Amino acid sequence: MEKQSYKSYKFRQKSVPYLFLAPNLIIFATFIIFPAFIGIYYSFTDMTLFTFGVPEYIGLENYRNLLQDEDFLAAFKNIVLLVVATVPIIFTTSLLIALLLVQPIKGKNFWRAMFYWPVMISPIVVGIIWQWILAGNFGLFNTTIRSLGFESIETLINPRFAWWSVVFAKTWSRAGYFMIIFMAALLSIPTSLYEAAKVDGANRFQRFWNITYPALKPARLMVFILLTMEIFKIYPLVVTLTGGGPFEATEFTVQYIYETAFQSYQIGYSSAMSVIMLLFVTLFTGLNFFLQKGGSDS
Amino acid sequence: MKRSNIVLYIIAIILTLIFLLPVLYIIGSSFKPMNELFSAVPTFFPRKFTFDNYVKAIERGNFLIYILNSFIVAITSTIIAVLINTMSGYALAKFRFKGDTIIVIVILSTIMLPLEVIMVPIFSVLRAFGLYDTLWALIVPAAATPTGIFLMRQYLMTIPDEIIQSARIDGASEWRIFISIIIPNAKPAIATLAIFSFMWRWNDYIWPLIAISSPNKYTMQLAIANFTGEFGADYSSILAMSAISMIPMLIVFIIFQKQFVQGTASSGMKG
Secondary structure, rough: HHHHHHHHHHHHHHHHHHHHHHHHHHHHHHHHHHHHHHHHHHOEEOOOOOOOOOOEEOOHHHHHHHHHHHHHHHHHHHHHHHHHHHHHHHHHHHHHHHHOOOOOOOOOHHHHHHHHHHHHHHHHHHHHHHHHHOOOOOOOHHHHHHHHOOOOOOOOOOOHHHHHHHHHHHHHHHHHHHHHHHHHHHHOOHHHHHHHHOOOOOHHHHHHHHHHHHOOOOHHHHHHHOOOOOOOOOEEEEEEHHOOOOOOOOOOHHHHHHHHHHOOOOOOHHHHHHHHHHHOOOOOOOOHHHHHHHOOOO | HHHHHHHHHHHHOOOOHHHHHHHHHHHHOOOOOOHHHHOOOOOOOOOOOOHHHHHHHHOOHHHHHHHHHHHHHHHHHHHHHHHHHHHHHHHHHHHHOOOOHHHHHHHHHHHHOOOOHHHHHHHHHHHHHOOOOOOOHHHHHOOOOOOHHHHHHHHOOOHHHHHHHHHHHHOOHHHHHHHHHHHOOOOOHHHHHHHHHHHHHOOOOHHHHHHHOOOOOOOOOHHHHHHHOOOOOOHHHHHHHHEEEEEEEHHHHHHHHHHHHHHHHHHHOOO
């Protein structure tokens, strides 16, 4: 009797962590991992939104078609360019703001709150805000430009302007978030390092380059990876800011995948796009991780 | 020294204006009467103050329902998120068991599978489970977050093992230990998780986009986005809706600023 109850107690102990983990793991399995595998399966079929039953296996045909799909290639090129442009801009902006806020200025909490607060606004509303300011001849933007004595310019109807508006609005709404990460890292650098460098006669720039920048390595890597993944999946902001236009100038992969699936109903084909995108994001962040982690210094 | 300080303040003020003015302009515009909204010379603040846009947005249809839906989703999902992520964080922080490394890897791998990339198969899964076009589809799946688990795990590791052990010796069940020792001790981390979870759900667009089709189940973000895309979008009510959708987050932010900053900073320190 006693032995049995001991055993069941032990069993309960052993199963406890699994039971505590169960709700999360069931949700992950059902709504993330399982769908990911179905997505891979779909990508080898001719599935449409109206396919009931088993779709036909068509091998690599979707992938072959993708390579000739100019619209997809354009959207893909567009997102790569956006990542290449936006990641360094947000990275630098947030680092500079963080550096500003660790200087001896008064009212730090107030400034920090001001710079962080756009992070709280949904991307849909961020799109509305900048659309309302930038669009048209009589928006605040063009009115201001005219009042300064310049001619009004084409804003969101100009492909290049629209594209850079996406970069700008994204930077505006996300710089505060990465600023906080950089600030935490900056504040954890021991001040004795700076004092020693000052004694040695290092100037401001030398101190930044030889102490601050190397010490920020983990934070830099973190910000870089988070940012890259975030920009790759940009979509909601674009919905209200430009709608993907003009002339698909701001149409990026997620929007193209969404439209292929839910407006052209080509589930199999859009799944192939998702797989390609996933591989690309993983490769991109993974590569970066290894390049930076494997770097020479500490 | 003095001069460089003044420069710092000037930069800080300019940045504040860049981050603040656009928001004030939108909120101000939402109180402008129609003729001022589409005037050839817009002013920054409304000359004549009116609630017309708000009244119209509410009359226009189901705007109150969208607000209600957003609150239902954000609050319910946050409660579930706090419960299940704290449970998982506790298991990973305080138990050694077979397969714990694999489970951590699985949880980490879900970070690499963003919703935006697997939305098509998720749509199929939701349909298969009968969750499609229900608010549950917005509440349950999104409650499980890797970020939440790791946040809780990190915090719970700081709770001394002795407290848990002595409760076990006293014969408390594992669930009882969780409820009466772990949860009260994890309050700061729970507050952070709850605030972030509320913000994620309140501001989310992708889940509602995939999972909802009936207009009476729209959340605010989905409603705003869909009305913008409509032909001849009526900007007066869209501005009012946008302003309203910012208000709860603004209040949450003013009250819980410290938690936001700590939560963001700790996610950055993990690397």
